[in-house]
Amino acid sequence: MKWLQIHITVDQAQVDFAETLFLSLGAVSVTLDDAENQELLEPLPGETPLWNKVIVTGIFQQTDEEPVDAVLLTQFLENQIPNAPIRSAELEDQVWERAWMDYYEPIEISNKFWIVPEWLEPPEADAVNIKLDPGLAFGTGNHASTFLCLQWLGQTNLKDKIVIDYGCGSGILGVAALLLGAKKVYATDIDPQAVLATKQNAELNGVLDRLFVGLPEEFNSEFKNQQADVLVANILAAPLMALAPEFAKLLKPAGEFALAGVIDEQVADVSEVYQEFFDILNIEKREENWCRISGQRQVN
Template identity: 90%
Template sequence: MKWLQIHITVDQAQVDFAETLFLSLGAVSVTLDDAENQDLLEPLPGETPLWNKVIVTGIYQHTDDAPVDAELLMQFITDQLPNAPIRFDELEDQAWERAWMDYYEPIEIANKFWIVPEWLEAPEADAVNIKLDPGLAFGTGNHASTFLCLQWLGKTNLKDKIVVDYGCGSGILGVAALLLGAKKVYATDIDPQAVLATKQNAELNGVLDQLFVGLPEEFNAEFNGQKADILVANILAAPLMALAPEFANLIQPEGEFALAGVIEEQVEDVSNVYNAFFDILNIEKREENWCRISGKRHSV
């Protein structure tokens, strides 16, 4: 069996129409991709971010018994979106649902500290190896903000500490903290898919019994006035600033914290908000402008 792919490049405002058009013309799947190598930030609640220019691809089953007339389809699509570049190609059959696995490799965070996709062998069997199935949640270690948090955890004394992972995504930071010696991790995210992914990755690494994860209201009920020794939050600048008073209540005096998801231009604004509650001790940058802010809760 072969598959026919028709690719059309449209502005962000035309994406929904292009996607609906492909599906109405019998596409078995529609994918979206960046047309201009534009970075996207992790979305805020309720947002679905897209690139300014998007390649929308319709995939059609193409067999000898039921061939697809690519030229006819392309002409119809061009009639509806006359200014959008369009092209097609054919692909041999493959296991599409797992093809994305080819793009992942083990990532070395520090000496003897790796992230290893669950389907690959660990480069160093005696290292701290986080097994990870990225699934549908944010956080694989490939992104600079996640890497910066992992790097900080690897340099922080986590032995027998209570850790909060706020905005846990895939759970990679909480799982890493437990593998690095933390006693207990309390994780939370606004996305139910992230809660599920965190549980799955904790189970994959044998630390599920040391981790609680839930939506914010579930987290608040479970944590219930405790104080963490460590807090990590890989979110975005605006929610980080809004959450500063809440984070101050979650961490014990002189407890340590690390924030990421902040670009260089936002560091001053975030730091000014956190200075009311925390001593900022370090700002680390990676990949041009992604930054991590870390320090300690005020002693009183």
């Protein structure tokens, strides 16, 4: 079986219309890609930001009994969205699920510390290996801010510590903390899908019995009258700044913290807010713009 692939490049405001057109014409799938190498900031859970220029791709099934006329489809799209660049190509049949899985490879965070897609064998069987399903929620370790948090966890003494993973996404940071020796992890996220993903990835790694995960109101109820030894939050600068007083309450005096999802230009503003409650000990940068701020809660 063959497949016809048609790409149309549109402005952000035209994306929904282009998707609807493809689906109405019988496309079996529609995907979106960046048309201009525009960098997007890591989204908040539940957000789906788009590029200014987007390549919308429709895939159509080709059979001898029901051939798809690429010329007619292209002409129709040109009439509906004038001046939008369009191109088409034929694809040979393949196992699409396998092709998607082949995109992922193990990621080495540090010596003897790896993220491994669940269908692959760990490169080092005796290392700390986080098994992960990348398709459930944001946070695979590929993004610089996630990598920075994992790197920090790998350098931090977590043995028998109570850890908070605030804005847990896929749960990768909380799972990593448990595999690295934490006694208990309390994770929270505003996205119910992230809560589900965290539970599933914790179960996949055999640490579900030492993890609590819930929406913020559930987390607040469960963690009431406690303080953590370690807090990690990989979200964005604005919510991080708003949460600084809350994080100070959640963390023990001299407790360690790491913040990520912050770009270079935001470090000074975030640090200024946190210096009221915390001692900033280190700022680490990765891939030019993404930064991690870490330190300790003040004792007095």
